Amino acid sequence: MDEILQVKGITKRFDDIVVFENLNLTVKKGEVVVIVGPSGCGKSTFLRCLNALEDIQEGEITLDGESINRNKKDISRIREKIGMVFQSYDLFPHLTILQNITLAPVKVKKRPKAEAEKEALELLERVGLLSKKDNYPRQLSGGQKQRVAIVRALIMHPEILLFDEVTAALDPEMVKEVLDVVLSLAKEGRTMIIVTHEMQFARAAADRMIFIDGGRIVEEGKPKDFFENPKTERLQKFLQTFTYDDEK
Amino acid sequence: MDFAVIQEYMPLYIEAFILTVKIGWIGIALSLVIGVAAAFVMHFKVPVLSRIAKIYVELFRNTPLLVQLFFIYFALPKIGIQMSAETCGALGLGLLGGSYMAEGFRSGMEAIPASQSESALALGMVKRQMFTSVIFPEALSLSVPAIVANVIFLLKETSVFSAISLMDLMFTAKDLIGLYYNTTEALFMLVMFYIVMLLPVSLIGSYLEKKARLATFGE
Ligand SMILES: Nc1ncnc2c1ncn2[C@@H]1O[C@H](COP(=O)(O)OP(=O)(O)OP(=O)(O)O)[C@@H](O)[C@H]1O
Ligand SMILES: [Mg+2]
Numbered sequence: 001m002d003e004i005l006q007v008k009g010i011t012k013r014f015d016d017i018v019v020f021e022n023l024n025l026t027v028k029k030g031e032v033v034v035i036v037g038p039s040g041c042g043k044s045t046f047l048r049c050l051n052a053l054e055d056i057q058e059g060e061i062t063l064d065g066e067s068i069n070r071n072k073k074d075i076s077r078i079r080e081k082i083g084m085v086f087q088s089y090d091l092f093p094h095l096t097i098l099q100n101i102t103l104a105p106v107k108v109k110k111r112p113k114a115e116a117e118k119e120a121l122e123l124l125e126r127v128g129l130l131s132k133k134d135n136y137p138r139q140l141s142g143g144q145k146q147r148v149a150i151v152r153a154l155i156m157h158p159e160i161l162l163f164d165e166v167t168a169a170l171d172p173e174m175v176k177e178v179l180d181v182v183l184s185l186a187k188e189g190r191t192m193i194i195v196t197h198e199m200q201f202a203r204a205a206a207d208r209m210i211f212i213d214g215g216r217i218v219e220e221g222k223p224k225d226f227f228e229n230p231k232t233e234r235l236q237k238f239l240q241t242f243t244y245d246d247e248k
Numbered sequence: 249m250d251f252a253v254i255q256e257y258m259p260l261y262i263e264a265f266i267l268t269v270k271i272g273w274i275g276i277a278l279s280l281v282i283g284v285a286a287a288f289v290m291h292f293k294v295p296v297l298s299r300i301a302k303i304y305v306e307l308f309r310n311t312p313l314l315v316q317l318f319f320i321y322f323a324l325p326k327i328g329i330q331m332s333a334e335t336c337g338a339l340g341l342g343l344l345g346g347s348y349m350a351e352g353f354r355s356g357m358e359a360i361p362a363s364q365s366e367s368a369l370a371l372g373m374v375k376r377q378m379f380t381s382v383i384f385p386e387a388l389s390l391s392v393p394a395i396v397a398n399v400i401f402l403l404k405e406t407s408v409f410s411a412i413s414l415m416d417l418m419f420t421a422k423d424l425i426g427l428y429y430n431t432t433e434a435l436f437m438l439v440m441f442y443i444v445m446l447l448p449v450s451l452i453g454s455y456l457e458k459k460a461r462l463a464t465f466g467e
Contacts, residue, residue, distance in 0.1 A: 053366055080372030090367040094385045094463040104371035107381055136462050156371060 010059030037212035083153030143174030275341025283349025308347035352394030356387035396453035
């Protein structure tokens with residue numbers, strides 16, 4: 001069984017606003033799924049449902065066969081297996097970079113502090129931020145904070161990583177340093193679901209592309225077909241908004 | 249100014265200073281405990297308790313300490329609750345301070361974006377860990393300026409203790425003036441002792457505020 005995440009017919013409503021309806025998705029171990037779609041189509045909400053930060057009205061989500069439900073008593077134990085990185089980094093401002101990273105492994109996983117610190121330093125080195133270990137978040141640039149947020153998720157050894165527009169809040173010159181890290185994670189066979197507006201990056205990282213619009217999956221496929229031969233008119237239109245034609 | 253008089257009064261003032269500082273800080277410690285508890289139940293909207301906390305805060309923030317002390321010291325014994333003047337002073341200060349501290353902590357907690365709790369939950373923390381490791385320390389850093397201001401305010405409020413015949417600094421000064429008419433010396437010493445009590449708090453407070461700023465969001 002190498003299907004790790006299963007989303008079966010889920011529906012999400014805020015009061016009477018339907019965000020998506022009867023959505024299905026299966027993610028295999030080691031697969032990198034990239035989701036794109038117009039603003040407000042429910043991409044963030046979808047990721048938030050996957051680790052039960054939002055409840056769902058219908059359907060079921062399972063990780064390793066275990067049902068993910070907001071009201072479950074042991075939901076925090078399932079969340080440990082799901083790493084999530086948000087658009088706004090959300091580092092803990094009162095902790096140093098090193099403490100930000102070791103907090104969850106020590107408090108949640110009860111790992112010895114020295115061991116967690118050792119791994120944290122290795123991961124910081126990998127993203128080029130070892131020298132910042134004793135700084136506070138507000139002393140870092142947005143791109144640096146986002147790389148720390150990625151490390152903070154990685155140290156929990158999650159089975160699946162969710163990235164929600166991790167570069168949307170960054171200045172353009174910092175986008176690449178973050179996407180390089182995400183891309184290297186994608187290439188080492190981690191299971192990931194990435195929401196992004198960076199199409200070149202999407203194409204480089206994805207095993208499978210998904211286009212969501214109007215509350216459902218409109219088109220999905222291998223990156224090459226998806227970008228070069230979009231089948232639906234809606235995807236064609238959507239992709240056009242990312243190309244610049246100097247004839248006009 | 250007669251330094252012989254100052255020297256003579258010194259032991260009395262030192263004794264009064266120790267009493268004032270002691271009751272002042274016991275009251276402040278109490279106010280911190282009450283403040284955190286009240287802010288917690290108000291922020292998390294704990295049923296019944298949050299109502300009680302709100303009424304308490306409004307009641308004590310909108311009445312003078314002097315009136316509260318009179319009530320505790322003179323009225324409560326009538327219904328059989330009798331406490332020493334020292335206990336009354338500390339309790340009064342603690343209750344007054346608690347109402348101010350509660351508001352300070354609560355606005356600190358409210359200033360924390362929801363995404364902080366969410367990233368704590370996303371890391372697998374349970375609610376209790378989220379509160380003790382993330383929300384509470386962040387609220388504390390955000391409330392440092394309010395706490396420092398409240399501590400200074402409360403230490404100054406100790407000057408009304410004399411009204412329930414506690415032999416604090418104010419009482420000692422008034423007493424000596426009434427007895428010997430050395431007004432200049434007595435008042436000079438009163439001012440000096442209050443400065444000695446408050447200046448270190450101010451300095452440490454500024455230092456703490458600077459440190460805490462580093463630990464808040466800011467851009
Ligand atoms: N807490 C909420 N209450 C009510 N409506 C909400 C809530 N959160 C999101 N929505 C609505 O749900 C829809 C989907 O929002 P979502 O943030 O998931 O979109 P998105 O695809 O991530 O957009 P973007 O690309 O701008 O990030 C939007 O119409 C939004 O207004
Ligand atoms: Mg979004």
